[in-house]
Amino acid sequence: MRTVKRLLGLLVLLLLLWEGGPEGRVLAAVTGDSPASDRFFQARKEDGVFGEMEDLGIQEEAQAIEDYLRQSLGRGQEDFSFISLMKYLLAGKLSEAALEAGKGLKNSLWGEIEAGGGLLLQVVLIGMVGAVFSSFASIFQGGQVSETGFFVTYLLLFACLAASFFASLQIAAQVLDQVFGFLQVLMPAYFMAVAFAGGSLSAAALYEAMLAAVAAVQWVCRGVLLPMVRIDVLLVLAGHVAREETLTRLTELLEDGVSWILKTMTGLVLGFHVIQSLVLPFADSAGQAGIRRLVEMIPGIGSGAGALTQAVLGSGVLIKNTMGAAAVTVLVLLTAVPIIKLTVLMVLYQAAAAVMQPVCDKRVVSCVSGIARGHGLLLKIVTASLMLFVVVIALTCAATNVNYYTV
Numbered sequence: 001m002r003t004v005k006r007l008l009g010l011l012v013l014l015l016l017l018w019e020g021g022p023e024g025r026v027l028a029a030v031t032g033d034s035p036a037s038d039r040f041f042q043a044r045k046e047d048g049v050f051g052e053m054e055d056l057g058i059q060e061e062a063q064a065i066e067d068y069l070r071q072s073l074g075r076g077q078e079d080f081s082f083i084s085l086m087k088y089l090l091a092g093k094l095s096e097a098a099l100e101a102g103k104g105l106k107n108s109l110w111g112e113i114e115a116g117g118g119l120l121l122q123v124v125l126i127g128m129v130g131a132v133f134s135s136f137a138s139i140f141q142g143g144q145v146s147e148t149g150f151f152v153t154y155l156l157l158f159a160c161l162a163a164s165f166f167a168s169l170q171i172a173a174q175v176l177d178q179v180f181g182f183l184q185v186l187m188p189a190y191f192m193a194v195a196f197a198g199g200s201l202s203a204a205a206l207y208e209a210m211l212a213a214v215a216a217v218q219w220v221c222r223g224v225l226l227p228m229v230r231i232d233v234l235l236v237l238a239g240h241v242a243r244e245e246t247l248t249r250l251t252e253l254l255e256d257g258v259s260w261i262l263k264t265m266t267g268l269v270l271g272f273h274v275i276q277s278l279v280l281p282f283a284d285s286a287g288q289a290g291i292r293r294l295v296e297m298i299p300g301i302g303s304g305a306g307a308l309t310q311a312v313l314g315s316g317v318l319i320k321n322t323m324g325a326a327a328v329t330v331l332v333l334l335t336a337v338p339i340i341k342l343t344v345l346m347v348l349y350q351a352a353a354a355v356m357q358p359v360c361d362k363r364v365v366s367c368v369s370g371i372a373r374g375h376g377l378l379l380k381i382v383t384a385s386l387m388l389f390v391v392v393i394a395l396t397c398a399a400t401n402v403n404y405y406t407v
Contacts, residue, residue, distance in 0.1 A: 064185045064188075064189075065182075065185050065186060065189065068181060068182060068185045120164070120345075120348050120349065120352055122160050123157060123160050123161060123164070123352060123368065124352050124355065124356060126153055126156050126157045126160060127153075127157060127352075127356045127360045127364045127365075127368070128356075128359065128360065129153050150361065151241075154241065154363070154364070157364060157367065158237050158367075161237060161367060161368070161371050162233075162234070162237065164345075164371065165233050165371055165374055165375070166230075168341075168342060168345060168374075168375055168378055169226065169229070169230060169378065171338050171341060171342065171378075172226065172338065172342065172378040172381060172382055173222065173226060174338075175334060175335055175338040175382055176218070176221050176222060176226075176381070176382065176385060177222075178334050179331060179334055179335065179385060179386065179389070180214055180217075180218045182327075182330060182331065182334060183210070183214050183389060184214065186327050187207060187210055187211065187214075189323065190320070190323050190324065190327065190393075191203040191204075191206065191207040191210070193316065193319050193320040193323055194206070194320055194396065194400050196316040196319075196320075197316035197317045197319075197320045197400060201280055201283055202276075202280040202281050202283075202399070202400050203400075205276060205280050206273075206276060206277075206280065206396055209272060209273060209276060210392065210396075213269045213272075213273075213389075213392065214389075216265075216269075217265060217269065217385060217388065217389075220261065220265055221381055221385055224261065225258055225261060225262070225381050226378075226381070228254055228257060228258055229254075229258060229374055229377045229378060229381070231254060232251050232254040232255060232258075232374065232377070233370065233371065233374040235247045235250060235251050235254070236251050236366070236367065236370030236371075236373075236374070237367055237370070239251065240363040240364075240366050240367050240370075241363070243363070245366075251370070255373065255377060258377050258380070258381070259380070262380060262381065262384045265384075265388075266384060266387075266388050269388055269392070270388065270391060270392070270395075273392050273395055273396075274395065277395050277396065277398075277399035278399075280399075281399045281400050281401075317400075317401060320397065320400065321397050321401070324393050324394070324396065324397040325397075327393055328390050328393055328394070331386055331389060331390055331393075332386070332390075335382060335383075335386045338382060339379065339382055339383060339386075342375050342378050342379045342382065343379060345375050346372050346375035346376050346379060349368055349369070349371050349372035349375060350369070350372045352368050353365050353368040353369040353372060356368060
């Protein structure tokens with residue numbers, strides 16, 4: 001009867017944590033003008049990259065990318081510039097590009113790790129206190145005092161582990177929002193560059209596919225996978241309040257479900273983009289090749305017009321590929337710190353479980369190990385989303401280059 005009451009009490013606590021837990025907020029893309037961004041672009045009007053963007057008519061979209069990055073990267077990253085990164089990549093200055101991308105990463109990274117390490121130390125200490133109560137169980141008649149002491153320490157451990165994991169869940173939700181928000185402000189400028197590079201049909205079709213992919217992946221990750229991970233961790237914490245394991249099969253099913261959904265989503269999105277990349281660019285190049293042959297047949301100006309067309313397409317392809325490389329760099333920059341944070345926390349919780357196992361109750365060790373698995377699932381979701389769109393951008397860059405080589 002007492003076990004039933006404890007389970008009911010924990011279920012009430014779970015509901016409170018579910019309602020009051022932190023939720024990520026979708027970051028809106030910043031497209032408005034600001035004095036800082038105006039001064040920034042005024043200072044870069046002499047840059048070759050910005051001049052090329054003005055020629056393509058995408059300077060407003062580029063400014064939206066800059067404004068969004070300035071808002072989403074936060075403190076320590078105010079000096080980062082998407083345009084400067086493109087300029088370094090265009091000039092082949094990879095070391096300068098790496099320095100531009102790495103500004104402010106160290107401070108923001110270690111600040112979060114120190115906070116997570118302090119909370120982890122509290123978890124280990126609480127686990128040790130629970131081990132003391134379990135060790136003295138034989139001294140007290142009936143074991144009621146030691147059992148009561150264990151459940152008090154277990155509730156403290158429950159609160160600390162839940163708070164720590166919900167903070168990590170917030171990190172994962174925020175980085176997903178930043179990735180999706182950046183892709184939304186990137187796509188108009190990037191696919192206009194694709195169209196200028198001779199892929200008008202490819203740009204229109206791939207733009208629609210990319211919009212659909214971003215919306216679908218955002219809904220799956222934010223609306224399905226993160227709640228599944230949250231439920232899984234809460235069930236892990238609640239399932240070990242009794243000595244008998246009653247929810248292990250359900251938690252295993254949830255963990256397997258997250259992995260299956262990630263694999264299916266990645267296969268569908270990449271497969272659809274591969275099929276489009278195999279067909280659409282060649283349809284563009286076939287039409288443009290015919291038009292160019294007709295122009296070159298004009299007496300007197302045909303050869304000059306053909307050479308000019310090739311130079312214009314080459315300029316467009318260069319800007320398109322540079323923008324794609326800069327976009328991949330920014331995606332890595334947005335996700336680098338959260339991925340390292342989640343990886344370090346996962347390793348720390350695994351180490352804590354290994355240290356606690358010889359002296360602590362197996363239920364406490366199972367809870368800490370379950371939190372480590374939860375961090376592993378968050379890491380899978382973030383890295384899968386990153387790699388999915390990195391590969392899609394790389395496929396688009398490589399496939400639409402065919403317009404330059406065949407015209």
